[in-house]
Amino acid sequence: MKTLGLLHVVIGNRQVGTLNRSGRTLSLTYSADARNDTDAVPLSTRFPLSVRRHKGTDLENWLRCILPERPELLAAWRRRLGLTDLSLFTLLTHVGEEVAGAAQFVRPDRLDEVLSHPGGLTNVDSDQIADLLRQAQLDIPSYDEQARLGHFSLAGMQPKIALQRRDEQWWLPAGREPSTHILKALSESVPDSDVVEALTTRIAGRLGLPTARVTLGQFGSQRATVVERFDRRWNADHRHWVRIHQEDMCQALGLAHKYQSEGGPAPHEVADLLRRVSAEPETDVRAFARLLIFNTLTLGTDAHARNYSLLLSPSGVRLAPAYDLNSLLAVLAAPRPEIQLSMSVGRRYHAAAITQRDWEDCATYLGIPAQWILTERDRQRDLLVTAFERSMEDQDLRSINSPAFDRMRAGLNRAS
Structure with missing residues (x-):
């Protein structure tokens, strides 16, 4: 069958293989050099370097996860770029150089520049x-096709942009230069969404949970949630930012749906995956359990499998x-017993109905001692208000006056 397209797959500034389209079939083919390189990183734990070629539904699901979920934005891309289709391959041809993690999907005519050119930065003021944030809210593509500036694909539903922070200034990156921060525009569906995310993240951090760094930003008349990317690392010797590869749990498990009740990953599947692939499996399983507890106590109803990820590096x-x-x-004025979680505790999705027996069942599914999970639940619950x-x-x-604060305080007092 005739090959209709090819994109080079670059991870960590090395070409590890190609993404090929033949008819309606997509395939990933690793290069011999990558397969023999102990420092090479695979595109996914699901697609090991030991197997030269991968294809099928798992690959398509993986690629779909690095593209936005907003139909309006995808339609806007189609109009702006004059696309005749919105296939995964076609979209990655245009926006594949800056996605989650370290993978870059590069057109053949761009490969030499991406591998050898230092990339570009354009300074942007407040x-x-x-x-750019207003354009994101209106689903207007905000990049320059000729200069390839701001050429990114950010997964998820919320409007957002990607920038690099360097020397106390903000920059639009291109080519090898990666973004270092994601700036999320305010959500229309969640009042003070920036406040809610920053506050929730700070509470988790003060409970000892590893979190991304989230701050509040004011840019002209626009507020935004500013998230420091954990899949980037500063190389002090060479004074440049390095991409670290990542994938979410749906990608790693080969599943298309993110909510457990709709066929997405269950907690025990995540725990089983961590035991198979993690360099420190028991540490990571317990870290995942801590997050599951936190999201249950704080009604983190959007803590689905795509909001848990793996970091992939040569060290593991x-x-x-x-x-x-x-x-x-922080959103509800009063408790509502019908509210469901994204992942079950034991077999229950309704947070208000979860009992000690459900937590004990959850521990069994995760393969950890029941007493440990009960002790950790009590520890977090006792410290929520203080955090x-x-x-x-x-x-x-403190600089923002939001009713979300009073609602959060009241909710946490009920939870504890």
């Missing part, structure tokens, strides 16, 4: 960033820090 695979943490307690009050002392949170 008002320009505000314009580890559970990534927590990100996209949000609490419905909240300490977080409220942070300058960026």
Whole structure:
């Protein structure tokens, strides 16, 4: 069958293989050099370097996860770029150079520049960033096709942009230069969404949970959630940012759906995966269990499998820090018993109905001692209010007057 397209797959500034389209079939083929290189990183734990060629539904599901979920944005890309289709391959041809993790999907005519050119940075000021955020809210593609600036694909539903932070300034990156921060525009569906995410993340951090660094940003008239990417690392010797590869749990498990009740991963499947691939499996399983407890106590109803990730590096695979943490307690004026979680505890999705027996069953499914999970649940519950009050002392949170704070305080008092 005639090959209709090819994209080079670059990870860590090395070409590890190709993504090929033949008819309607996509395939990933690793190069011989990558397969024999002990420092090479695979595209996914599901697609090991020991197997030269991968194809099928798992690959398509994996690629779909690095593209936005917003139909409006995908339609806008189609209009802006004059695309005749919205296939995975076609979209990656245009936006595949800056996605989650370290993978870059590069057109043949761009490969030499991506591998050998240092890349480019264009300085943007506060008002320009505000314009980019407004464009994101309106689903207007905000990159320059000729200069390939701001050429990114950010997964998820919330409008967002990607920038690099360097020398106390903001920059639009291109080519080899990666973004270092994700800036999320305010959500229309969640009032003060930036406050809710920053506050929830701070509380988790003060409970000892590894989290991404989240701050509040003001750019002209636009507020935004500013998330420091945990899949980037500063190389002090060469003074440049390095991409670290990652994949979410849906990608690693080869599943298309992110919510457990709709066929997405269950907690025990995540735990089983961590025991298979993690360099420190028991540490990571317990870290995942801590996050599951936290999201249950704080009504983190959007803590689905795509909001848990793996970091892949030559030294091994580890559970990534927590990100996209949000609490419905900061949104609800009063408790609602019908609210469901994204992942079950035992067999229950309704947080209000979860009993000690459900937590014991959860421990059994995760393969950890029941007493450990009960002790950790009690520890977090006892410290929630204190963690909240300490977080409220942070300058960026104190500078905003939001009803979300009072709702969160009341909700945490009920939870504890």
